[in-house]
Amino acid sequence: MNFDLSDEGRMLQDGLRRFLTDTYTPATRRAAMGATAGFDAEIWSGLAEMGVIGALFPEDQGGFGGTGFDLALMFEELGRVGAIDPLIDTGVLGGGLLAAAGRDDLLEEVIGGTLQLALAHTEPGSRYDLARVATTATKDGDGWTLSGRKAVVVNAPGADRIIISARTDGTTGDPDGISLFIVPAEALNLLPYPLVGGGMASEIALDGIKFPADALLGDAGHAYPMLAAAQARATLAICAEALGLMEAIRRLTTDYLRTRKQFGQPIGKFQVLQHRMADVLIEIEQARSAVINLAGNIDTPDRDLHLHATKNLIGTVAKLVVEESIQMHGGIGVTEEYDLGHLAKRLTMVDHRFGDALWHLERFITLRAA
Structure with a gap:
């Protein structure tokens, strides 16, 4: 299986990363979190204009993507900036159900960014x-x-x-x-x-x-199969978002270890902290492999087995990344003014949506034993 991005995928990734880097400042994020709707309407319109929502759906549904790798690419980028836009709810869940029910009229509005769903x-x-x-x-x-x-x-x-x-x-x-x-x-x-x-x-x-x-x-x-398929794709999306959050947290922590000094030298030179960061990096790479595997199997008969395994691993690794990063940062890691505070809270909540790590472990065991 070829994991390299296509030319279109690289263009979308680069464009989305630049857009999010320019628009998602701590100030704009705090303003969006204080809004009645819970997100910034201008940022949402920008995502729609870039084709981010359309990339969630195949061509026969009015989009231009729709594969598991398309979802993983976009949601990892959203996770890197701690984005709070309701793309999972409107696009993956709501839009997925509209597509399955053949409501192309409403799906067109979703892709255009003019219809919000829950x-x-x-x-x-x-x-x-x-x-x-x-x-x-x-x-x-x-x-x-x-x-x-x-x-x-x-x-x-x-x-x-x-x-x-x-x-x-x-x-x-x-x-x-x-x-x-x-x-x-x-x-x-x-x-x-x-x-x-x-x-x-x-x-x-x-x-x-x-x-x-x-x-x-x-x-x-007869809605259960539609719900199961939509939630499976939403679970892939939130796992990819968690991966982006982990990468952002790892980068913040690494930078902090290089600049924070104790006993006259950066604390990143202390071997015990190097070992802890190495463990974090290894676990994040394992999580990345699991997300890639789920993306490649999201439309196969073995979908649920890979889904349960991935969500269980993501929940376990997320807990480790949050705990280690906050411990190595100290008190600054839980302040509202510092990005880590928001990223850590959002990553923690990943485990509470679409099934926590323990629930998915139980489902995985049940499927393997069947």
């Missing part, structure tokens, strides 16, 4: 289980009535439309019988709050709200 799937007590959906959708005349509660709906405060999963058949925990509905965000009662590491989320209470028949996204009762 996926309301997680529920209290669901514990990363995609099939654990208790929210119900019942046929009500010419429409649907939804009842239930959704938790930690990332990007909901900034979304134009929200995709809601609900059960139209079966029982909680059954993959069959889950349906998707796309509804205007203003039709819902949102309880917004900021997320650790940047971005906004909401709790959503669905108390018998009725929506028209065309709110149904795809076929009723």
